[in-house]
Amino acid sequence: MRIGIAGIAGRVGRLLVQEVGLAGAELSGGTVRPGSTVRSPDPDVFVFKDLAALAAQSDVVIDFTHFDTVAVHADTLSGSGTSWILGTTGLSPQTQASVERAARHIPIVQAANFSPGVALVLDLARRMTLALPAEVYDAEILEMHHRQKVDAPSGTALALGHVVAGARGVRLDDMRESGRDGHAGPRGPGAIGFAALRGGQIVGEHTLIFTSGSEQLALTHRAFDRAVFAAGAVRAALWAEGRSPGLYGMEDVLGLR
Numbered sequence: 001m002r003i004g005i006a007g008i009a010g011r012v013g014r015l016l017v018q019e020v021g022l023a024g025a026e027l028s029g030g031t032v033r034p035g036s037t038v039r040s041p042d043p044d045v046f047v048f049k050d051l052a053a054l055a056a057q058s059d060v061v062i063d064f065t066h067f068d069t070v071a072v073h074a075d076t077l078s079g080s081g082t083s084w085i086l087g088t089t090g091l092s093p094q095t096q097a098s099v100e101r102a103a104r105h106i107p108i109v110q111a112a113n114f115s116p117g118v119a120l121v122l123d124l125a126r127r128m129t130l131a132l133p134a135e136v137y138d139a140e141i142l143e144m145h146h147r148q149k150v151d152a153p154s155g156t157a158l159a160l161g162h163v164v165a166g167a168r169g170v171r172l173d174d175m176r177e178s179g180r181d182g183h184a185g186p187r188g189p190g191a192i193g194f195a196a197l198r199g200g201q202i203v204g205e206h207t208l209i210f211t212s213g214s215e216q217l218a219l220t221h222r223a224f225d226r227a228v229f230a231a232g233a234v235r236a237a238l239w240a241e242g243r244s245p246g247l248y249g250m251e252d253v254l255g256l257r
């Protein structure tokens, strides 16, 4: 299997080069941001002029880039028929719709977090929510990341929010309370709250907290090394080979669904 890496010079992209090698797959090359003077992290790995050129030489493209690139990548990869492993977060609803349209033509594995531990946390979050009634337990989600992160709340925090909302039978958009500041008023009944902290080189931490008048439960995941995301994405790439077009998640790759 030939794997291409969009964003090969990025924090996750560089680690993907190693993980593709460890998996024994063929690395077809990568892309960097158009106009960037940054070179490939490995002199033996070719940087193509654009995603279409990379896709033509790849069976699957793993993509950890920037939310502004995703709609164009959706068109390019659905046009070339190349499978897509999409880790980029911070997508607008319109951009997410472009991913869903592309999934009619190609297999896509999309996950806000490719760590196997987070896939399990999402499953546990659903079970916790079902056991803890919204009228009694307030749900809050806390995430902490490195100072360079450009989207908030993180994709994983939003995924946790969607799980809580889904298990409660409500829409996250109707219940979301983010970035309380100033005269914010009391929390709304059934609200799902978000807090995003940034600093230093924190790889990624997420905690879902349920608090009642008399007790508190918390479910935490901490990533210590970005290699966990890169290894999960390569695992998803190998899994995607030969799949029918569709939008899949890490729960499919791990057999949790």
Ligand SMILES: NC(=O)C1=CN([C@@H]2O[C@H](COP(=O)(O)OP(=O)(O)OC[C@H]3O[C@@H](n4cnc5c(N)ncnc54)[C@H](OP(=O)(O)O)[C@@H]3O)[C@@H](O)[C@H]2O)C=CC1
Binding pocket: 006, 007, 008, 009, 010, 011, 012, 013, 031, 032, 033, 034, 036, 038, 064, 065, 066, 067, 069, 086, 087, 088, 089, 090, 111, 112, 113, 114, 115, 151, 229
């Ligand atoms: N799903 C998951 O498990 C994880 C998801 N992420 C997400 O992945 C994304 C990348 O994260 P991270 O690696 O930390 O970020 P980085 O900024 O380190 O890497 C992104 C790379 O993509 C490059 N880039 C930007 N636009 C393009 C383009 N059009 N074509 C090719 N390359 C491009 C950037 O170049 P330049 O610097 O020149 O702009 C940069 O080198 C983020 O959205 C992040 O939230 C991160 C970790 C885990």
Ligand SMILES: O=C(O)C1=N[C@H](C(=O)O)C[C@H](O)C1
Binding pocket: 089, 112, 113, 145, 149, 153, 154, 155, 156, 157, 203, 204, 205
């Ligand atoms: O930008 C990051 O670094 C990360 N982004 C993902 C997210 O937004 O959830 C996953 C991980 O937490 C690291």
